[in-house]
Amino acid sequence: MQRTVEVHSLFTDFDVSLFQAGKHYKLYEKFGSHTLMRDGQAGTYFAVWAPNAESVAVVGNFNGWNPYSHALYVRWDGSGIWEGFIPGIGVGELYKYRMQSYQGEILEKGDPFALQWEQSPGTASLVSTTWYEWKDEDWMRVRHEHNGLNKPIAVYEMHLGSWIRSPDNPTQLLDYRGVADKLVPYIKETGFTHVELMPVMEHPYYPSWGYQITGYFAASSRYGSPQDLMYLIEQLHRNGIGVILDWVPSHFPGDVHGLHRFDGTHLYEHQDPRQGYHPDWGSYIFNYGRNEVRSFLISNAIFWLERYHADGLRVDAVASMLYLDYSRKEGEWIPNEYGGRENLQAIGFLKELNEAVYAAFPDVQTIAEESTSWPGVSRPVYSGGLGFGMKWMMGWMHDTLQYFSRDPLFRHHHHGQLTFSLLYSFHENFMLPLSHDEVVHGKGSMVYKMPGDDWQRFANLRTLYLYMYTHPGTKLLFMGCEFGQTAEWNFNQSLDWHLMQYEPHKGVFELLKSLNHLYRQEPALYEHSFSAEGFEWIEGGDAYHGVLAYLRKGVDRENDLLIIINLTPVVRYFYRCGLPSQGEWTVVLNSDDRHYYGSGIEQPPVQAEPVHWMNQNWSAQLTLPPLAGLVLKRRPEKPNDEKNVQRLKRRPRDTSTVPTVKADKSPKGRRTKKDSGNEA
Template identity: 50%
Template sequence: MSDAALIDPDAARAIATGDHGDPFSVLGMHEDGGNLVVRCFHPEAEAVDLLDAETGSLVTALKPVEGAPGVFAATVPERRKRFDYRLRMTRGGETWTQADPYAFGPCLGEIDEYLLGEGTHGRLWEALGAHVITHEGVKGTHFAVWAPNARRVSVVGDFNGWDGRRHVMRRRSATGVHELFVPGVGDGVVYKYEILGSGGQLLPLKADPVGFGSEKPPQTASVVRDLGRHEWTDGEWIGKRSDLQRIDRPISIYEVHLESWRRVPEEDGRPLTYREFATQLVAYATDLGFTHIELTPISEYPFGGSWGYQPVGMFTPTSRFGQPDDFRVLVEACHDAGLGLIVDWVPGHFPSDAHGLAQFDGTALYEHADPKEGYHPDWNTLVYNYGRTEVTNYLIANAKFWFEEYHIDGLRVDAVASMLYRDYSRKEGEWVPNVHGGRENLEAIAFLQHMNEAVYGESAGIMTIAEESTAYPGVSAPTSNGGLGFGFKWNMGWMNDTLRYMAEDPVYRKYHHDKMSFSLHYAFSENFVLPLSHDEVVHGKGSLLGRMPGDEWQRFANLRAYYGFMWGHPGKKLLFMGGEFAQRAEWNHEQSLDWHLLETPPHAGMQALVRDLNGLYRSAPALYERDCKAEGFRWIDGGNAEESIFSWIRYGAEGSAPVLVMSNFTPVARSGYRVGVPVPGHWAERLNTDSAIYGGSNQGNAGGVKADAVAAHGCEQSIEITVPPLATVFFELSEV
């Protein structure tokens, strides 16, 4: 049979040049006029033999096709029925045998195809990405990627010399998904996608949008990772998580940027690995009494200076600290220690790196085509098109993926305000109104609601937290009531107001008294987290300690008093790393925290205070049970601006002892100070930030005081105490 009879010459040339959009119609085994014809493309081979897979015997030699280098074809002699075969290649003195990827049927089923086309595939990561499987009796990897406007998509890697002609994928026309099973490829193989746009233009090689592994930056390829190998042992934690992450439970979060938390100076200052964090970080956070660790984004990101907030690999933990199973070890270590793990998540924008999602198939696939909607001026990034169902499906599935595949306990959603408003950081004429002519991003709002419904509906006991800096209503209200459905919201107003107050010299604080009390006007409108986050110690703001006024002693005392105020204030707590021991320098993401400071008493005292604040917080139900309810708070005296003193009562559930909190933000001690209390009895001094063990002047109340029948501050009884300078003191009713 002639070459022309074995293969159409134009098709052969298209295969050889990588310009054929449907290689499965040509390559592999086909019935042709009652004969079986086998065709393959192997440009690295000089000769190709067809072998019977069952017996290993030679069936026939394939002939090279003239005018199409690398294309081989042959009629199968004396056979009429399809059979399992292998291809044996020869080049020089080297011979190797492999299965033909074009001999295999599709891996994606009809249900997958339907859900992908509809944009409702709840477990998208099980359909797309790179999966190590056994398909039709052969081990290999199934690759699948969404690129509906591509003329051709190929998977490339070391296994094919990065030659995009050799593993052109099967297009599922109804969905725009391209898939291919590549026999012999397994865990650890590096790959990317080579894509021809609809006009035939060759795009930059793309990382897998649903890839489960990645090369260590600055390398940018995806890596095949088998997600099914890890055997989880944290069932006990998962079973009780629902009870530990409610709004009436103590939640104190230690925020960590892994790359700069602690480094290994003996090894050129390298960061720790996930497995080292599993011992060192977990033990540290546990010792300090935190209930949760929160990580700045760990989805793979190319630029270290973004701190992870410009991710490319949304489905893979960054390879900077190890592999996916190493990250799972860290998660389990947290759970074994009784710690929840929260991960920062960035669904608001993505970088324009050539290997990422930008113009993925030669079109604005994940982003908006119009820069007024698709470009983010603050970060020089691209905005997801929330009006496209496949895009929101991708993001919602990603949120579920982290809960299901990595057992994390919470997502802190970054930059929610930038998602909610179309005019965010845009001038007039630089944004597109919604269908009603308004500024709200209705599609983003719907996405956030659907995301929260999906994760809360399918993963028991998890939490989502919104970083949202505006007065948008109902961020933590149920979607059934029109809210966004988050579990908690960062209280950015509290953070900004109180830090501005603390920066004032004490002599002027009386003129800014409302900055400390204003948050109580709205403290129960949302389920709040009080954050002192990484954003407060960068970009020239200095450290928290550096923002405190006064001499050395006063700066430490101010910060201790401020932490006491924060832990006594309604709302869950979050403290960025370094704050717990009063890091002096502004945070630098490229170097370790200054751990040597703990060798000095003031810094060690600050760390001891944070440990004791967490201990008190967790042991006194009044400080957390009604964090999100107005009946859990009562001002005793919120208007003493002249002396810059604040006093209030925290109430827990019925039967819990109330706690009196007093903060003095002047360096003047007040002896014989009478303050009203709602209940008679003995009030034990539970914590005093002026204690000598923290570095204070040790002025206090000898362990506690008994209430007198003397009216004060609207109460029928009161206690007479010493209010230490620049300090916060906690009293708990111990005896009635």
């Protein structure tokens, strides 16, 4: 067998020891294929981890896929690393690793560290590079100001292949650069602060949406080269827009060219299917107890943050990692060493991951998709948490959508579904998600989850979005939901952009723009996103009228906002609402505005009256539009305002407009409609 040239290794003894200890976080600088010069010759250095292989060779188009042309050398130190240098080949060459196991099995595998892969249905790796002359230094210098937990974070989640397609050919995917040209102005118009890309790592099966990854270090070639993706990210950065990448360390597919049984043994996954096989997705679970696998995964996270300038990672399916019995029946899982269901190795991995990420990049965020009540997901590791920056608030999402799907006639029986989230909102740093998972697989589009006729559906949807944007926590909305797409998301076609010509859809779109603008402009909506200091109930229990009223509070209390939401399809005239302070209160956003395809019921500025109501010393009577929300802000006082207030206090009270509070004889201790004076 002809050998490759044995040259000085990229691995030092220290590299190998770190790798074997699970502490090497930049393995992509060593493993994979690297073009370089050796003894005056240009060529490519290859390195792969295959400790249970008897032989490893590089095969490709450069040698006619001949397994006997270019064998790799195994290192003497027992690390299982095979390496070698092939002169005369460079960027663009296709290759695989051809291995023979000790049992005589022949395997051809793609490179786990390949920077680029052949376009599907091809399965070979490419010699490539991630060199790029970045021009986003202004963003990188100040991105901590955009990613901070006390800053507005409104995320637009999107799937690259189905956001928009070629207008000339609906089956043709736009490449990264084509998406950039259309996406950047769109996000600037809508006002989202960040874009979250569903997995852009190489995946063989397109209907997996990217969640079944084979090329962990490669941008999907469906949309272009690594540099094309970098261009997309750079253009977003240069326009003040952050980029979050979906990342999947929870499982990988069983494709023969991928990680599964990589060297003829269960190298990356557990051998026992009770630990290593995922029954829901037909995929394989990483062995988090193997140090080399931990180094592989943490290096991969660091890679996307370093080489691609990602501003955050949304970590997929964290719940499936934390529990050994996740989606398994009794007898289908193995307890941990203490007899429990917690996956101690995965917990340790997640903690180490977050410590490594934040040590290297303190100005990014990691976000956990975690659907259980696991404590401390977004708390620091040093205090016993998992160390994530944020966690998806799945409970809020489920309760809220279930409530909004109900006929308003029966909502008063389920009022607690909206208020319950505030009992635990500050236990974690929560992100409120209305994600792709809620508009697929028969769940219906967001607008068709809403009850009633078409006008009520859209009014409900606008109210849902106003409630979401004024609820504590950061925000995430899936593409198409911003204009009320009526069909479920289809990964195989473009969004229904033609709907934007119709008034109901245009109204939802205009409201989203206004909400994003309000969210970014009003500190009360983001300065205390994860603290009880930022929220106060004014009225959380008026189930009879279907009304919520609450304050969002900032560092400067002059910026406080009052939110009052009417969740019934009737106008509520003369609804007295408590106010936290005197002065004139003005509506800064009304989801019933005709500009948003509302009915146009207006609430003019109101002067706070010294009438104690809802445990507040001040109050005012408001007109609440149907199925709508109002956001009010106190007008800054002028020098003579205090005199006006004193004159108001001396003025005889107009008893015709002030409700009389009588003894509470209504069921469940609530005021009746007659007693409250808040007429239906």
